[in-house]
Structure formats: structure tokens, C-alpha cells
Amino acid sequence: MTGSVNFDRAAGFYDETRGFPESVIERIGPFLADAAQLTGDETVLEVGIGTGRISLPLAPYVERICGIDISPKMLQKLLDKRNDAAVFPTVGDAHYLPFADDSIDVVLVTHVFHLVDNPLAVLAEIRRVLKPGGCLLHTFGRFGYADAMQPISEAWRPYSEKSTRKAKWSNTEDLASPNGWETVRTAEFAYDYDTCPAEFLECVEGRIWSSTWYIPEDDLHAGAAAIRAAVDAHFNGDPNTVVPTVRHYHAHIIIPTDI
Numbered sequence: 001m002t003g004s005v006n007f008d009r010a011a012g013f014y015d016e017t018r019g020f021p022e023s024v025i026e027r028i029g030p031f032l033a034d035a036a037q038l039t040g041d042e043t044v045l046e047v048g049i050g051t052g053r054i055s056l057p058l059a060p061y062v063e064r065i066c067g068i069d070i071s072p073k074m075l076q077k078l079l080d081k082r083n084d085a086a087v088f089p090t091v092g093d094a095h096y097l098p099f100a101d102d103s104i105d106v107v108l109v110t111h112v113f114h115l116v117d118n119p120l121a122v123l124a125e126i127r128r129v130l131k132p133g134g135c136l137l138h139t140f141g142r143f144g145y146a147d148a149m150q151p152i153s154e155a156w157r158p159y160s161e162k163s164t165r166k167a168k169w170s171n172t173e174d175l176a177s178p179n180g181w182e183t184v185r186t187a188e189f190a191y192d193y194d195t196c197p198a199e200f201l202e203c204v205e206g207r208i209w210s211s212t213w214y215i216p217e218d219d220l221h222a223g224a225a226a227i228r229a230a231v232d233a234h235f236n237g238d239p240n241t242v243v244p245t246v247r248h249y250h251a252h253i254i255i256p257t258d259i
């Protein structure tokens, strides 16, 4: 749908830049199964399934996972990795889920609500397809930059705000609670991740993050220059200085309040 952010342009670099370390991938399935109290019999729908970063490790813990995404190229990456996992993606729009009423046990959403044209309409569609007793499993990662990286993220902040696309909604609970949903359980785990200013700079200059896709070229260049100045001032000019950080992966179990 016009107004949603299609990730075709990211398919070639998505897994390299958003993927979890191997040791973390192994934790995703058991973590989500425990958080959502899955029995193994569930039909799951992942909205905005992308390359299957979450659904592929979750698949052994449920009956099947259907997925939809507006990006055929992201889905092709998923199919290239799928092997015999019970994950069945199709091109489709979150605003018009191609599923019957009351047909899905768990709807999984990860890093999608800020990218869709109308988050409330998507939430209504999710409500429509959920079986009575079903839940929305909203998961998300938090970068949690170490203090040492603050000068870099601060240098970039004014330029990040130049984006011509403003997300309508980025926090599930903000939208869910006043709109007939309730978060009933949350879970999270932490893992170590070494980063460096060069990685940040690459994400900006390479327009790796979707938040950079709508920033005018001049502002992007000015932002990159500001980051370089911060590297000179705070990292002795060495962008490859290793900065250990702790990242968090969260799961929120959210149910409609009208059941």
C-alpha cells in the first residue's frame, strides 16, 4: 500500500546488517515459545515476515507459520533459506490480510508497525483474523548504545530528524492500550554485541537503516561529516575502535480486551 515502506531495496543486505549472532538465533525459538506459552499446535501468521529472521527459528515450536510481506525480494531471501521449515510466505499487505476471520492462533509482528501506512487499520486486521483466545506477539530489539557511542549517536541525531517520512507509530503499547488491546506478559533477554563507530557510519552512508531512506542527500552527507568529527574528537580518529554493547530482545504478549 502507498505509504508503507517496502524493503525490496534492503533484501541484499538485510540479514548481514539486522541478523542476530548465531548463538542468539538458537535462543529465539525457545524464548518466544516460552514467552507466548506455545503448545506446538499453533497456526502463526507473521505480518511483515521479511527474510524469516524470526519465523525460521520459531517454526520448530509451532504447527505452521504463514507470512505476508509487500516485498517480493525479502520473501525470496526467506525461500532461499527455508529448507523444510513449515514457513509459508506470500506477497500481501498487512492492511488486507488474506486470511479468514478467527483463523490464526498467534500473530507475530517484529519491527513493522512503524513502517505501515495505517497502524490502526493493521491492528484491526490482526484482531479480525485472530481466533478467540489468540494473541498478538510483538517482538523487537533494542540497540542500547553504550555510553562510549553517545557522541556518535548525538552527532547524527539532528540529521536523523531530517527524514521526510514520519513514522505514525513506533510503540505498540501506545497504540494498543487505548485501542482495545492489553499487554498481558512481557519477556526479554540480553546479549553482548561489539560495535564500532565505523559500523554506525556505514549504516548512515550506505542507507542501511530504513530511517535513512527518506533523508535528503545533502543532509545525509552533513550527518556523516558530523559523525566523522565526533570520531576525531572522541575516538582519536579511529572509527574501528571496538565498543562493547548489550542488546536486548523483547517479546510482548498482547490480547484484545473484547473477548
Ligand SMILES: C[S@@+](CC[C@H](N)C(=O)[O-])C[C@H]1O[C@@H](n2cnc3c(N)ncnc32)[C@H](O)[C@@H]1O
Pocket: 001, 004, 005, 006, 007, 008, 018, 047, 048, 049, 050, 051, 052, 053, 054, 068, 069, 070, 071, 074, 092, 093, 094, 095, 109, 110, 111, 112, 115, 116, 117
Ligand atoms: C524491518 S523489516 C522486519 C522483517 C522481519 N519481521 C524481521 O524482524 O526481520 C519490515 C518488513 O515489513 C514489510 N512491510 C512494510 N509494510 C508492510 C505492509 N503494509 N504489509 C506487509 N509488509 C510490510 C517490509 O517490506 C519489510 O520486509
